[in-house]
Amino acid sequence: MSEAELPSILQLTPLNPDYQADPHKLLDPLRAQCPVRKDPVSGSVVLSRYNDVRAIVSDRSLWRDPINAEEGAMLQRGTANLQTDQPRAETISILHLDDPDHARIRQPLSQALYARVAKFRGEVERIVDEALDRIPEGEPFDLMSLFCVPIPIDVIASILGVDHDRLVEFRAWSEGSILGLNPFRTEEQTAQMEWASAQLSAYFLKTIAERRVAPGDDLISDMVKLQGEGAPLSDEELRINLGALLVGGNLTTTDLIGNGVYLLLKNPGELAKLKADPGLINATVEEILRVEGPVDITGRIASSPLEIGGCPVAPKQSITTFLRAANHDPEVFEDPHSFNISRKHKPHVAFGGGAHICIGAPLARLEAQVALPRLFARFPNLRLAEPDAQMEWRKLPFFRGLETLMLVA
Numbered sequence: 001m002s003e004a005e006l007p008s009i010l011q012l013t014p015l016n017p018d019y020q021a022d023p024h025k026l027l028d029p030l031r032a033q034c035p036v037r038k039d040p041v042s043g044s045v046v047l048s049r050y051n052d053v054r055a056i057v058s059d060r061s062l063w064r065d066p067i068n069a070e071e072g073a074m075l076q077r078g079t080a081n082l083q084t085d086q087p088r089a090e091t092i093s094i095l096h097l098d099d100p101d102h103a104r105i106r107q108p109l110s111q112a113l114y115a116r117v118a119k120f121r122g123e124v125e126r127i128v129d130e131a132l133d134r135i136p137e138g139e140p141f142d143l144m145s146l147f148c149v150p151i152p153i154d155v156i157a158s159i160l161g162v163d164h165d166r167l168v169e170f171r172a173w174s175e176g177s178i179l180g181l182n183p184f185r186t187e188e189q190t191a192q193m194e195w196a197s198a199q200l201s202a203y204f205l206k207t208i209a210e211r212r213v214a215p216g217d218d219l220i221s222d223m224v225k226l227q228g229e230g231a232p233l234s235d236e237e238l239r240i241n242l243g244a245l246l247v248g249g250n251l252t253t254t255d256l257i258g259n260g261v262y263l264l265l266k267n268p269g270e271l272a273k274l275k276a277d278p279g280l281i282n283a284t285v286e287e288i289l290r291v292e293g294p295v296d297i298t299g300r301i302a303s304s305p306l307e308i309g310g311c312p313v314a315p316k317q318s319i320t321t322f323l324r325a326a327n328h329d330p331e332v333f334e335d336p337h338s339f340n341i342s343r344k345h346k347p348h349v350a351f352g353g354g355a356h357i358c359i360g361a362p363l364a365r366l367e368a369q370v371a372l373p374r375l376f377a378r379f380p381n382l383r384l385a386e387p388d389a390q391m392e393w394r395k396l397p398f399f400r401g402l403e404t405l406m407l408v409a
């Protein structure tokens with residue numbers, strides 16, 4: 001492929017049928033021929049080598065807030081609020097904030113979230129078993145809608161202490177707010193997202209006030225308690241970041257579980273290894289994250305002149321780190337496209353890195369580590385309903401998950 005023929009970032013999305021069918025047919029030549037590439041369409045510098053991606057996501061001196069990027073930084077600016085009439089921390093979540101606000105808000109949130117996750121295995125098991133009870137035996141069913149979609153939403157609802165009678169509404173708001181992840185969403189989708197986000201905001205602000213008066217055993221009460229003990233965090237900042245847990249966590253974990261089941265069914269030898277040695281489950285989840293991670297990219301913005309792989313990068317330049325390409329770099333992972341759960345561990349970058357590394361990683365891992373073994377134990381003969389059918393991947397740019405996964409139990 002000549003340089004001009006290499007794919008632009010807009011072709012590296014599931015809207016392109018070739019990318020949807022096999023992302024690596026496009027990513028491999030990009031990494032081999034032009035691993036540090038100024039994208040001709042978006043203007044972003046796209047990194048596809050593992051070592052470059054890892055170095056950039058780990059570099060805490062870089063910026064994240066798209067407002068600091070050059071005007072044309074379409075990928076970064078498309079997903080974040082650029083309003084400047086309010087403090088940034090009351091406009092955007094930690095996903096896009098820079099220090100000192102980022103550290104100020106992330107610290108208490110991660111402290112409370114990690115403590116909750118550490119004691120949540122039993123509750124995740126209960127939620128997974130409830131989802132398993134809905135699966136019919138002997139007839140084709142869609143694992144995504146019956147299992148992979150509801151589990152993360154119900155888990156986060158339980159962590160946040162959402163009342164049981166609000167769960168149906170909460171699920172609808174969570175699904176609507178996810179539309180914010182799509183930089184190319186339609187006007188109709190934008191309206192749906194705004195409606196869902198407004199409902200969630202009102203719900204969170206009301207619940208924060210209620211928990212301040214009557215604390216419960218949930219993350220919102222934990223956060224209100226930390227505020228009371230001096231954590232410098234306003235209710236508005238808390239509300240925005242509770243929303244970020246839903247937007248960042250639901251679809252991604254849905255896809256981790258869905259992609260995992262699909263990979264295991266397509267690789268029966270690996271599934272047999274896991275069944276024979278259940279202790280391999282953590283390694284299995286890491287290999288799923290590497291081979292078929294739910295998130296394609298993350299971004300940073302140069303805060304000073306940089307050199308990446310010998311190429312100069314100017315301040316304010318937006319940088320796109322292609323996590324999926326990095327996780328299949330043959331320089332780092334032998335036979336990179338094969339799914340091998342006993343692969344010698346090398347850390348993948350599916351959760352990004354550095355200051356912004358996914359705050360929900362321990363929760364996502366826990367959900368997959370519980371959901372996968374329980375599914376295969378309950379339904380030992382689980383199989384693809386149509387083993388040779390072409391899979392349909394969701395057409396959401398920069399995310400990879402199945403539209404449906406038809407199975408027979």
Ligand code: HEM
Nearest residue numbers: 094095245248249252253256298351352353356358360364
């Ligand atoms: C398999 C599931 C998941 C994947 C693959 C994933 C992936 C990512 C990635 C790539 C980032 C950006 C990291 C960076 O720029 O270095 C991120 C950030 C984030 N994720 Fe996740 N995520 C997952 C699950 C979750 C869950 C369960 C939650 C919430 C409970 C969550 C909440 C967030 C938040 C709030 C951020 C922003 C963190 C920050 O910028 O400080 N994610 N995630």
